[in-house]
Amino acid sequence: MFYQRTGFLGSSFNRKDWSLLLNHMAIEHGFNMGLPDNIVYCTEFLDTLQRKLDNLQCLYCEKTFRDKTTLKDHMRKKQHRRINAKNQEYDKFYVINYLELGKTWEEVQSEDDREMIEDQDDDWSDWQDHPVCAVCLFCEHQSETMDKIYSHMKDTHGFDLAKIKTELGLKFYQQVKLVNFMRREIHQCRCYGCKEKFPSKAEVLKHIMDAKHIMALQDKSTWDQPQYYFPTYENDALLCALSDSESESETDNQSKEIPVIAEDISNLKALKQTSVLNQLLKDRTYSS
Numbered sequence: 001m002f003y004q005r006t007g008f009l010g011s012s013f014n015r016k017d018w019s020l021l022l023n024h025m026a027i028e029h030g031f032n033m034g035l036p037d038n039i040v041y042c043t044e045f046l047d048t049l050q051r052k053l054d055n056l057q058c059l060y061c062e063k064t065f066r067d068k069t070t071l072k073d074h075m076r077k078k079q080h081r082r083i084n085a086k087n088q089e090y091d092k093f094y095v096i097n098y099l100e101l102g103k104t105w106e107e108v109q110s111e112d113d114r115e116m117i118e119d120q121d122d123d124w125s126d127w128q129d130h131p132v133c134a135v136c137l138f139c140e141h142q143s144e145t146m147d148k149i150y151s152h153m154k155d156t157h158g159f160d161l162a163k164i165k166t167e168l169g170l171k172f173y174q175q176v177k178l179v180n181f182m183r184r185e186i187h188q189c190r191c192y193g194c195k196e197k198f199p200s201k202a203e204v205l206k207h208i209m210d211a212k213h214i215m216a217l218q219d220k221s222t223w224d225q226p227q228y229y230f231p232t233y234e235n236d237a238l239l240c241a242l243s244d245s246e247s248e249s250e251t252d253n254q255s256k257e258i259p260v261i262a263e264d265i266s267n268l269k270a271l272k273q274t275s276v277l278n279q280l281l282k283d284r285t286y287s288s
Contacts, residue, residue: 018042031081038095045093060084098233134238137182138205138214146241158214165243174224175242181223183232192218 019036026032039045049059056065060080065071075081083090091097133142134149138157143149153159165175185192189204193213198204208214217223231239 021046029081033083034094039093040095040098041093045090048089062087134241135236137179137186137238138208146243149238149241157209160215164215164217168220172242173229176239177225177228178217178223179236179238179242180228180231183236184228187232 022036056071058080135142182192189198193216
């Protein structure tokens with residue numbers, strides 16, 4: 001049975017008892033990493049902290065000391081028995097950083113704070129809309145319009161979503177399922193073309209490019225499934241920016257099949273005399 005020692009805290013716990021361990025560290029030793037339910041990849045997180053402590057490095061300011069006693073005194077006196085929220089190395093270990101694609105915890109938190117302030121004020125006169133940016137399937141690039149994100153994915157990564165939509169004749173919800181499928185596969189570090197699994201997201205993206213699987217989709221029966229109606233990331237703006245080819249084609253067909261004839265108003269007096277409204281008014285008068 002493997003046990004995780006909490007470094008300078010000097011306690012042992014079973015690795016499966018993360019909630020007990022984190023609560024113990026916060027209550028007994030004043031070292032608060034956050035609520036257990038808000039933390040992911042806990043094993044890797046604790047290993048990262050343990051490695052820094054083994055290297056006699058302060059967890060908050062990252063300074064290195066000559067021995068453990070000096071390190072303990074420093075962290076106690078400087079109140080550095082905590083995680084530096086500005087250190088992006090720790091972002092991957094907190095659920096809040098996965099709530100909205102392309103946004104850090106600080107941006108998500110500021111939006112929550114802004115919404116609380118707006119709820120207290122009913123005056124909407126100075127309200128301004130904030131642009132919603134769609135995030136690329138393969139990197140962190142963001143664009144405010146679908147044309148720009150299409151161009152970016154095509155020019156930078158060689159992925160032509162518009163071409164796929166046209167060749168496969170995808171309707172709106174099929175596009176949604178395809179995007180959600182690709183998002184989920186990449187999030188799970190798996191190539192959506194060959195299903196090969198990789199240790200990290202960076203490695204699977206490198207494989208997709210090197211193996212030229214960027215446009216290699218699985219059979220439609222693989223991703224055209226009800227489970228992919230649901231987005232991998234909350235508020236995925238790329239889904240909102242997809243075009244509805246079915247409604248577009250219906251609009252185009254209607255505009256082609258139904259001619260619009262302008263009314264001749266050159267003789268306005270004659271038009272008024274022969275108008276069907278005159279007959280309707282007469283019928284109404286007689287009936288009353």
